[in-house]
Ligand SMILES: Nc1ncnc2c1ncn2[C@@H]1O[C@H](COP(=O)(O)OP(=O)(O)OP(=O)(O)O)[C@@H](O)[C@H]1O
C-alpha cells in the first residue's frame with residue numbers, strides 16, 4: 001500500500017422519536033434496556049446527521065470532528081462501536097485507483113470521521129440516536145461489512161440505545177432481548193415509511209439549549225430510585241407495546257394517540273418519581289399538552305398526539321395534512337416564538 005491515498009464514504013441518517021419510550025438499562029456497558037421500545041423514524045430531509053468516514057495510511061490516529069469541533073474518541077461508547085465494526089471489516093478494493101485493503105490491514109489503519117447534525121445537539125432531540133446510527137452505517141459501508149441492518153443496530157446500540165432504532169425507516173421496535181451478551185437486543189422494522197403516509201410530525205422547539213440532565217445519567221438515577229420505573233417496565237410497557245403494534249398495523253390513529261400520549265406522560269412521571277426528581281418539561285411543554293388534550297376532546301376524536309423526550313421540546317404527530325396545518329396555525333397563535341428558533345427562552 002502506498003501512503004498517498006484516502007478512501008471515503010458518507011452516510012446520512014435521520015433521527016427517531018420514541019412513541020413507547022426506552023428509559024432504564026439493565027446493563028450500562030452493553031446498553032441493554034429494561035423494556036422494549038417503539039419509535040418512528042423522521043424523514044431524512046429534515047432532522048438528520050451526515051457523517052463522512054475516511055481511511056488513509058497517512059493518518060496517525062483515529063480522530064473525530066462533531067459539528068466542526070474535534071471531540072475525543074476515547075469514551076467507551078465510540079471505542080465499542082469502532083471495535084465491533086473493525087472486527088467485521090472485509091477486503092476492500094478500488095481497482096481504478098489501485099487501492100486494496102486486505103481484511104488484516106484494517107487493524108493498523110486509522111480513521112478520520114467528520115459528522116454534522118442539522119439540528120441542536122444534546123438538546124433532547126435524539127442527536128445521539130442519529131449520530132451513532134450514522135457512524136456505524138458509514139463505517140460499515142467503508143469497511144465493506146456484510147451484516148444486515150438489525151445486526152448493525154446491535155452495534156449502534158452500544159453507542160447510544162436509541163441509535164439502534166435509526167437504522168430503519170418507518171416504525172421500528174427495539175426488542176430488549178434476554179441474553180446477557182446483548183446479542184438479541186436489536187431493532188426490527190415494524191412497517192416501512194410508506195405504510196402510514198398520512199401522519200405529519202411537527203417538532204415544536206420550546207428550547208434548543210442543552211439539557212441539564214443527560215438521558216444517560218437521568219435513566220441511571222431512575223433505575224436506582226424509582227419504583228414506578230420497575231412497575232412500568234414489568235407491567236405496563238409489555239402490554240402497551242402489543243397494543244401500539246396493533247394500532248400501527250391498523251393505522252388506528254385514536255388508539256395510537258392515546259398510547260403515545262400516555263407513554264410520554266408515564267415516562268415523565270418516572271422522572272418525577274426519581275430522587276432527586278428530574279424535570280425535563282417546562283411550563284410551555286405543559287401548556288402544549290393541555291392545549292392538545294382540549295383540542296382532541298373538542299373534536300371528539302384525536303387530531304394530534306404529543307410526545308416529549310428528555311427535554312421540553314414537543315413532538316406533535318398529526319393524523320393528516322389538514323390537522324397538521326391547523327396545528328401549526330394554532331401553535332403560532334397561542335405560542336408565538338420568543339426568539340428566531342425557540343418558543344421559550
Ligand atoms: N453526529 C454525531 N456523531 C456522533 N456522536 C454524536 C453525534 N451527535 C451527538 N453525538 C453524541 O451524543 C451526545 C448527545 O447525546 P444526549 O443523549 O446527551 O443528547 P440527545 O441525544 O440530543 O438527546 P436525547 O437522547 O435525550 O433525545 C453528544 O455529546 C455526542 O457524544
Ligand SMILES: C[C@@](O)(CCOP(=O)(O)OP(=O)(O)O)CC(=O)O
Pocket residue numbers: 017018020021022023031037126128129159160161162163215216217309310
Ligand atoms: C427519552 C429517550 O429519548 C431516551 C433516549 O436515551 P438515549 O438513547 O439518548 O440514552 P443512552 O442509551 O444512554 O445513550 C427515549 C427514547 O428515545 O426511547
